[in-house]
Each structure stands twice: as C-alpha cells, then as structure tokens.
Amino acid sequence: MSELSVSVLSGISGIEAGIWDGCGAGENPFTTHRFLLALEDSGSVGTGTGWHPSHLVARLDGAVSGVAPCYLKTHSQGEYIFDHAWAQAYSRAGGEYYPKLQCAVPFTPVTGPRLISDNTAVQGALLQAMAQVAKQSHLSGVHVTFCTEAEAELGREVGYLVRASEQFHWQNRGYGSFEDFLADLSSRKRKAIRKERERAQSFGGTIRSLRGDDILPAHWDAFWRFYQDTGGRKWGQPYLTRAFFERLHETMRDDCVLIMAERDGRPVAGALNLLGPDAIYGRYWGCIEDHPFLHFELCYHRAIDWAIENGISRVEAGAQGEHKLARGYLPSQTHSLHWLADQGFHAAIDDYLLRERNAVSQEMALLTELGPFRRGERSR
Structure with missing residues (x-):
C-alpha cells in the first residue's frame, strides 16, 4: 500500500x-x-x-x-x-x-x-x-x-x-483585431468605446506595452509611484514592498506586460499585467496625472489589444467592477x-x-x- x-x-x-x-x-x-x-x-x-x-x-x-x-x-x-x-x-x-x-x-x-x-x-x-x-x-x-x-x-x-x-472576464472569440471585437457589440456600445478610446489617447502623450527585457528598472521606479498612490487611496497602505517589484524584474519580467503612458518623456500612468498560458491577468494600476478614460484604456482596452495580437484566450481584469461590463467583460x-x-x-x-x-x-x-x-x- x-x-x-x-x-x-x-x-x-x-x-x-x-x-x-x-x-x-x-x-x-x-x-x-x-x-x-x-x-x-x-x-x-x-x-x-x-x-x-x-x-x-x-x-x-x-x-x-x-x-x-x-x-x-x-x-x-x-x-x-x-x-x-x-x-x-x-x-x-x-x-x-x-x-x-x-x-x-x-x-x-x-x-x-x-x-x-x-x-x-x-x-x-x-x-x-x-x-x-x-x-x-x-x-x-x-x-x-x-x-x-x-x-x-x-x-x-x-x-x-x-x-x-x-468577476468580469473578457473572452477572445477568435478576433483578428479590436475592430472585430467591437463588431460583436451593439451599435451604441461600439460607438461609446470608440469615443472613449479616442478621448483617452488624446491625453498628449504615448502609450507603450512592454514585456521582458523591454522593461527597465526605471519603469519599475515609475510604477512604484503609481502603485503607492493607488494603494494608499484604496487600502490605506500598499500591500507590496518596493523590493517585490525588484524581484519581479529579476525573476519574472518575461511574465509581465507593463503598459505605460508617457507625456513629455515622463511616465504618468501604468498598468501591470501578468501572463499565463491562456490568459493575461490585470493586477495593478496607478497614475500621477488624471486624464479622462486613461484608466480604462490602459487596464481594459490595451489588455484586449494585447490578447488579440498574441492569441491569448481571455483577459481577467481583477476583482469587482461592474464598469467592466460595458467594455466587454462579462460575469x-x-x-x-x-x-x-x-x-x-x-x-x-x-x-x-x-x-x-x-x-x-x-x-x-x-x-x-x-x-x-x-x-x-x-x-x-
């Protein structure tokens, strides 16, 4: 036995x-x-x-x-x-x-x-x-x-x-582009998301999706400031230490997709995702400047973009948030x-x-x- x-x-x-x-x-x-x-x-x-x-x-x-x-x-x-x-x-x-x-x-x-x-x-x-x-x-x-x-x-x-x-998850139904995804939505919701993305992208800077060696220590310096701001407002005290992000860079940067918004050469907002075999997981977001709809662009729309471009089957955008529903994330x-x-x-x-x-x-x-x-x- x-x-x-x-x-x-x-x-x-x-x-x-x-x-x-x-x-x-x-x-x-x-x-x-x-x-x-x-x-x-x-x-x-x-x-x-x-x-x-x-x-x-x-x-x-x-x-x-x-x-x-x-x-x-x-x-x-x-x-x-x-x-x-x-x-x-x-x-x-x-x-x-x-x-x-x-x-x-x-x-x-x-x-x-x-x-x-x-x-x-x-x-x-x-x-x-x-x-x-x-x-x-x-x-x-x-x-x-x-x-x-x-x-x-x-x-x-x-x-x-x-x-x-x-929770609210987005499912990739074999889309070839973000426009293919929008075609599945009602006309009113499709127009609303297009307008939202246009407004977000007009914040006066650029948005980049970084992975692996494209993520530099300076990016973590900026993201730490974002994380502290969000953590301080939501929980009173951020759960993760600065050293955690250093270890993430050392041992897991290939598992990370860091979406950064920069204006005048300075990072102003970011969203951190981790990658699994069949999903991209949205984890943390933060900013040092407020711009309309930039949160939705970095956390939800760009994650969908990345999933479609890389053949990922779903996006899990974290806990709670019925506001995700209007952006294609279903219960x-x-x-x-x-x-x-x-x-x-x-x-x-x-x-x-x-x-x-x-x-x-x-x-x-x-x-x-x-x-x-x-x-x-x-x-x-």
Missing part, C-alpha cells in the same frame, strides 16, 4: 523550485515558486504582515506529489473573498476568529490551482491536512480562495463549504472553500452560503443579459 504524508513549510525556500513547480504550480504565474518567493524575500508577506507562510507539501511513498500555498492569517486583508462579517459574528459569540488558515495567493484575486497535484487522492489529503492543522493549532477554520471549479467540487465532497462569487463565477472548526458556526455559514450562491447566480444572469454584446453574441 502507498504511504501518504503531509508536512508544513515555514517558507517557500524550504523546497526546490523545480519540485514545487513540477507538481503543476508552474502552470499559473501566481502559484509559481518564483512568485511566492518574491513575496517572501521582499517582506510583502511574513513577519509583521499578518501573512505567515505555512505551505503544505504532500509526499507519496516519499516523493513530493502535491503542494498547497498556505498562510496563517491574523486578519482578513488582501484576500478579496470577504469574511469580515463572519469574523465579527464569531467574535460576538465569544470566539476568536483569528488566526485562521488561508490557502491562497496573497493579494491576488485570480483563479488558479490551490490543491496542486495531478492526483485527486493527494488533493483530498491536502484538504484533510488543512483541517487537521486547524484543529491541532486551535484555529477557527480553513479558507481556500479562488480555487478551480474542480477543486471546489472535491472540497464539497470532503465536507468543505463552497462559496460562489463573481464569470469564481469559487472558494471554507471549513469552520465550530460545528454550529459551520452550519450557520452553510445556510448563508446557500442563499448567497443563489443571489450570485441570479445577478450573473441579469448582468450577462445587460451586457454590451448584440443579441445572439453573448453565449457564442
């Missing part, structure tokens, strides 16, 4: 990159060893951040057969699947919600593998190990966020609660898993999630119907 064991790593450096990525983590830029290492080495996660690495490694007959990026969390910031109300309710009932175990990629609302293995038995063992860690460490529960649909179904089978949420369901140690609380959350899933399903159907595509094109 095969012997299966699961251990906990206090840092991603405790396992070789080739072994971690070889389990399947290398198929998504955010679960790669190099991305998680950049977060840890830069101090973006770790001591003082509330994100304490506790990665799981599964071994089958002594050989690594699965991994899971996990963190001991002392707050609910930077997750994008909001459980603040759960924490408050748990506290009012006399419990301590934190710390909790979070299986996720920090600060990254992107669907990807979380139970990283090609063996479903190993995936199930990782889920069971998470619950066991929570029990042994007296944690309130386990949360597996932005997992795949298949992982969500597996989690349901082993007793986890499934939560549904939505797409995302999934997470939750296990609560207290059985009564687990049952209460189960009831809540059932009603929430129904509401999300209804909203997605309505928003899809209200989308910008000509009738007959929405589900093509």
Whole structure:
C-alpha cells in the first residue's frame, strides 16, 4: 500500500523550485515558486504582515506529489473573498476568529490551482491536512480562495463549504483585431468605446506595452509611484514592498506586460499585467496625472489589444467592477472553500452560503443579459 504524508513549510525556500513547480504550480504565474518567493524575500508577506507562510507539501511513498500555498492569517486583508462579517459574528459569540488558515495567493484575486497535484487522492489529503492543522493549532477554520471549479467540487465532497462569487472576464472569440471585437457589440456600445478610446489617447502623450527585457528598472521606479498612490487611496497602505517589484524584474519580467503612458518623456500612468498560458491577468494600476478614460484604456482596452495580437484566450481584469461590463467583460463565477472548526458556526455559514450562491447566480444572469454584446453574441 502507498504511504501518504503531509508536512508544513515555514517558507517557500524550504523546497526546490523545480519540485514545487513540477507538481503543476508552474502552470499559473501566481502559484509559481518564483512568485511566492518574491513575496517572501521582499517582506510583502511574513513577519509583521499578518501573512505567515505555512505551505503544505504532500509526499507519496516519499516523493513530493502535491503542494498547497498556505498562510496563517491574523486578519482578513488582501484576500478579496470577504469574511469580515463572519469574523465579527464569531467574535460576538465569544470566539476568536483569528488566526485562521488561508490557502491562497496573497493579494491576488485570480483563479488558479490551490490543491496542486495531478492526483485527486493527494488533493483530498491536502484538504484533510488543512483541517487537521486547524484543529491541532486551535484555529477557527480553513479558507481556500479562488480555487478551480474542480477543486471546489472535491472540497464539497470532503465536507468543505463552497462559496460562489463573481468577476468580469473578457473572452477572445477568435478576433483578428479590436475592430472585430467591437463588431460583436451593439451599435451604441461600439460607438461609446470608440469615443472613449479616442478621448483617452488624446491625453498628449504615448502609450507603450512592454514585456521582458523591454522593461527597465526605471519603469519599475515609475510604477512604484503609481502603485503607492493607488494603494494608499484604496487600502490605506500598499500591500507590496518596493523590493517585490525588484524581484519581479529579476525573476519574472518575461511574465509581465507593463503598459505605460508617457507625456513629455515622463511616465504618468501604468498598468501591470501578468501572463499565463491562456490568459493575461490585470493586477495593478496607478497614475500621477488624471486624464479622462486613461484608466480604462490602459487596464481594459490595451489588455484586449494585447490578447488579440498574441492569441491569448481571455483577459481577467481583477476583482469587482461592474464598469467592466460595458467594455466587454462579462460575469464569470469564481469559487472558494471554507471549513469552520465550530460545528454550529459551520452550519450557520452553510445556510448563508446557500442563499448567497443563489443571489450570485441570479445577478450573473441579469448582468450577462445587460451586457454590451448584440443579441445572439453573448453565449457564442
């Protein structure tokens, strides 16, 4: 009989990159060893951040057969699947919600593998190990966020609660150009986007899409200023450190598409995307000058341009934002898993999630119907 064991790593450096990525983590830029290492080495996660690495490694007959990026969390910031109300309710009932175990990629609302293995038995063992860690460490529960649909179904089978949420994604339907995409839209929406792009591009400068060695350290200097401005306004304090972007340049610039707007030879706005095998992921945006519609141009329209030119199947533009709907980004369901140690609380959350899933399903159907595509094109 095969012997299966699961251990906990206090840092991603405790396992070789080739072994971690070889389990399947290398198929998504955010679960790669190099991305998680950049977060840890830069101090973006770790001591003082509330994100304490506790990665799981599964071994089958002594050989690594699965991994899971996990963190001991002392707050609910930077997750994008909001459980603040759960924490408050748990506290009012006399419990301590934190710390909790979070299986996720920090600060990254992107669907990807979380139970990283090609063996479903190993995936199930990782889920069971998470619950066991929570029990042994007296944690309130386990949360597996932005997992795949298949992982969500597996989690349901082993007793986890499934939560549904939505994002807005753009799908490439074999378009040869941006104009081909516009041809799928209603006349009114098509005209609105053309006018919006014309207005954005008249800001008095140039826009460039950079990748790999075309991205220079000076570009990261400029983008850091953009990121600080946006992070300060949205979160009060940016999650990522300056050192993270240095590591990104050193180890992942081939995974990056940096779209920069320059005026009078000076960068004034930028949008950072990461590349996967079949998607471009919009992550961060910022500016030091305000120009009408420049945000939509850099974050949404230019990402579509890049996807079409490079044969990428979809654009995932991050969390939330119904304003994306008018620009061709349709609702797409995302999934997470939750296990609560207290059985009564687990049952209460189960009831809540059932009603929430129904509401999300209804909203997605309505928003899809209200989308910008000509009738007959929405589900093509």
